[in-house]
Amino acid sequence: MIRSILLALDDTKGAVAARDLAIGLARRTGAALTAAAVLDVPHARDAHEAVPPGGGAFKERRDAARAARLETEADLALAACVGAAGETPVTPLRLTEAPDAALLLAGTSHDLIVIGRDSTLGLETAPDGLAPVIGALLQDGARPLLVVPPAPPRVEGGVLVAYDGSVGAQRALQLFTLLGLGEGMAARVVSVDPAEPTAALLAEQGAAYLRRHGMAAEAVGVAGSHPLDILLAEAAAMPARLLVMGAYDHSGLRLLFTGSATEKLLLGASCPVFVAH
Numbered sequence: 185m186i187r188s189i190l191l192a193l194d195d196t197k198g199a200v201a202a203r204d205l206a207i208g209l210a211r212r213t214g215a216a217l218t219a220a221a222v223l224d225v226p227h228a229r230d231a232h233e234a235v236p237p238g239g240g241a242f243k244e245r246r247d248a249a250r251a252a253r254l255e256t257e258a259d260l261a262l263a264a265c266v267g268a269a270g271e272t273p274v275t276p277l278r279l280t281e282a283p284d285a286a287l288l289l290a291g292t293s294h295d296l297i298v299i300g301r302d303s304t305l306g307l308e309t310a311p312d313g314l315a316p317v318i319g320a321l322l323q324d325g326a327r328p329l330l331v332v333p334p335a336p337p338r339v340e341g342g343v344l345v346a347y348d349g350s351v352g353a354q355r356a357l358q359l360f361t362l363l364g365l366g367e368g369m370a371a372r373v374v375s376v377d378p379a380e381p382t383a384a385l386l387a388e389q390g391a392a393y394l395r396r397h398g399m400a401a402e403a404v405g406v407a408g409s410h411p412l413d414i415l416l417a418e419a420a421a422m423p424a425r426l427l428v429m430g431a432y433d434h435s436g437l438r439l440l441f442t443g444s445a446t447e448k449l450l451l452g453a454s455c456p457v458f459v460a461h
Contacts (some may be wrong), residue, residue, distance in 0.1 A: 186363040190294035190327075192317075193221045193261040193289060196310075197334030198300025205330070205337040205456060207269045213364060218294065220277040221258035222286050224306025225251070232327045254306060283308055284320040291327045295363060298330045301450060314447055325409040325455055328359050328460040337351045338455060341425035342370040345401075346415050347390035348377075356430030356460035357390055359396050365458065369425065371401040376414050380407035416452045428458045 191206040193199060203219070210217035225332050244269050262276045279286035283305040291297050303315040310316065313334075321329055343366050347353045361364060375386035381406060386407030394401035419427050429449070 186213050186294075186295045186365065188294040189218065190220045190287070190297045191265070192297065192299040192305060193258075194300070194305055194341055195217050195257065195261055196300050196302045196304055198315075198332055199261075199303040201334055201337055202298045202300040202303075202332035203265050203268060205332055205435055207265075207272055207274075208337070208339075209298075209365070210269075211272045212429075213367075215295070216275065217269070217272065218275045218277050218290075219262060220279050220287070220290055221261050222279045222281075222283045222305040223251075223254045223258055224282050224286075224308070225280045226282050248361055250307070253266055272379070281328060282306065283317040284324075287321060288325050291321070291325055294327060296330060296365075297321060297325070297327050301331050301333050303323075308444060309316045312399065312447070313451055318410070318450070321441060322459060322461050325461065327409050328356070328458060329457050330456050331454045333454060335454070338423070338425045341423055341455075342372055343426045344415070344419050344422060344424040344455075345371055345373045345390055345394070345428040346411070346430075347375050348411075349375075349385060349386045349389060350430065352430035352461070353390070354430070355394060356428055356458070359460045360428045360458055361399070365426070366394070366399055366428075369399070371399055372404055372418070372422065372424075373401055374404045374406060374415060376406045376408050376411035378407065378409055379454060380405055383407060402452050412449055412452075416449070420454055424455045426456050426458060427453050430460055 189206050191203060206217060266274050279290060298385060302310045302313045304310050306316060308316050347442055373387045373390040375383045377383035387403035387405040391401035391403035406414055
């Protein structure tokens with residue numbers, strides 16, 4: 185069962201939705217909730233930036249203004265989180281390093297990292313709607329992520345599990361189950377393979393695991409060669425309350441976690457995505 189949640193805070197729509205989802209999850213499971221505001225001091229005060237002659241004073245004023253703005257934004261985000269949580273305890277945390285390093289380190293003492301899909305932590309930007317830090321957390325972090333789109337979380341609906349039998353898929357399914365994130369929800373396990381019998385067998389394997397842990401699980405095997413499109417369509421049709429994915433290694437689904445395919449999945453999903461590497 186989940187015991188600790190790390191929430192990445194800022195004022196983007198995705199981060200606000202992630203905040204509300206994390207508070208609800210902490211309230212439901214009793215997990216300790218830590219709300220982290222990233223101040224990104226290394227970029228606010230870039231010591232390696234080239235400064236033209238006579239520009240030192242300007243840079244100093246600009247850096248001080250940046251730092252002050254980040255402090256103000258952190259104060260507002262933390263206060264809003266505490267207010268939204270009400271009686272649910274929240275531990276505020278200020279992280280001074282750049283987002284990648286700060287969240288990777290803070291994540292080591294938590295079970296799950298919850299982050300808005302469009303979060304612009306510190307001085308980062310997300311022009312395409314996907315937080316740059318998510319890639320680093322997926323590739324270099326040891327904790328699963330819950331990536332939340334900029335929309336209010338659904339309070340009803342089932343869980344869609346993408347499963348191909350690979351080590352990554354098994355790990356994601358196990359972590360999701362043992363953390364208790366699907367408690368009280370029905371699940372649909374979808375496997376995609378060019379051969380329908382293979383897809384059906386894999387889906388049943390994943391569903392059987394969930395059933396052993398007391399979850400109602402339906403197995404759906406789909407014959408096809410475009411798993412990403414099939415999964416996004418299935419998530420929209422349910423509609424899914426949560427999508428569970430692993431870092432796939434041995435089938436076409438591995439393409440979901442390489443380059444632009446990862447971005448397409450996270451940007452295309454209308455529900456939060458649980459991702460384990």
